[in-house]
Amino acid sequence: ELKVEQNPLFLSMQEGKNYTIYCNYSTTSDRLYWYRQDPGKSLESLFVLLSNGAVKQEGRLMASLDTKARLSTLHITAAVHDLSATYFCAVDDSGNTPLVFGKGTRLSVIA
Amino acid sequence: NAGVTQTPKFRILKIGQSMTLQCTQDMNHNYMYWYRQDPGMGLKLIYYSVGAGITDKGEVPNGYNVSRSTTEDFPLRLELAAPSQTSVYFCASSWGQGGTEAFFGQGTRLTVV
Numbered sequence: 001e002l003k004v005e006q007n008p009l010f011l012s013m014q015e016g017k018n019y020t021i022y023c024n025y026s027t028t029s030d031r032l033y034w035y036r037q038d039p040g041k042s043l044e045s046l047f048v049l050l051s052n053g054a055v056k057q058e059g060r061l062m063a064s065l066d067t068k069a070r071l072s073t074l075h076i077t078a079a080v081h082d083l084s085a086t087y088f089c090a091v092d093d094s095g096n097t098p099l100v101f102g103k104g105t106r107l108s109v110i111a
Numbered sequence: 112n113a114g115v116t117q118t119p120k121f122r123i124l125k126i127g128q129s130m131t132l133q134c135t136q137d138m139n140h141n142y143m144y145w146y147r148q149d150p151g152m153g154l155k156l157i158y159y160s161v162g163a164g165i166t167d168k169g170e171v172p173n174g175y176n177v178s179r180s181t182t183e184d185f186p187l188r189l190e191l192a193a194p195s196q197t198s199v200y201f202c203a204s205s206w207g208q209g210g211t212e213a214f215f216g217q218g219t220r221l222t223v224v
Contacts, residue, residue: 009151033212042201043154043215088153090213098144098169099213103153 006102023089134202
């Protein structure tokens, strides 16, 4: 059974600081997805990582994938309040199963 | 382009009542999914479909049923609502099952009292 674990589950960080969210998974998949969810809203796709070593960047967020370590990271650079949201990683088990989600990391950026 | 549309957005049900959550997508996606989201628990897969006429159980299918008569529509049926089904339900769709991101509807917040 595919398991996806995120940490931390809660993160409070000051504006301007850097931090990393970690996503570990239990299979050999090379397909990992990051989503953002604002309170009371739906999930919005952030990044699609489809190979070992893949790196994607959008603004202050950068995601990477290490399939050998079964680890993806979402790095936040110089956090701003607008980044406050819940971030989910999800793994596709080599095309055999639908996405399995982690529990999410609730990020709060404070002044 | 509407994407994935869910109705209703909110609903309160009494224990034992039935209802259907509607989901339609206009992206011609083959794959469709129903997830439920409980506070602090991430998303759990209820049912999914890889094409019209084909459905399969996910992690938490008990108490639910689905059908997929067309590519566009994937309704979720609750036959005998129970308090444990109080949750937020998300429908999603994707081109395929591997290597393609899923697009989500706006969600249905269901309360069973």
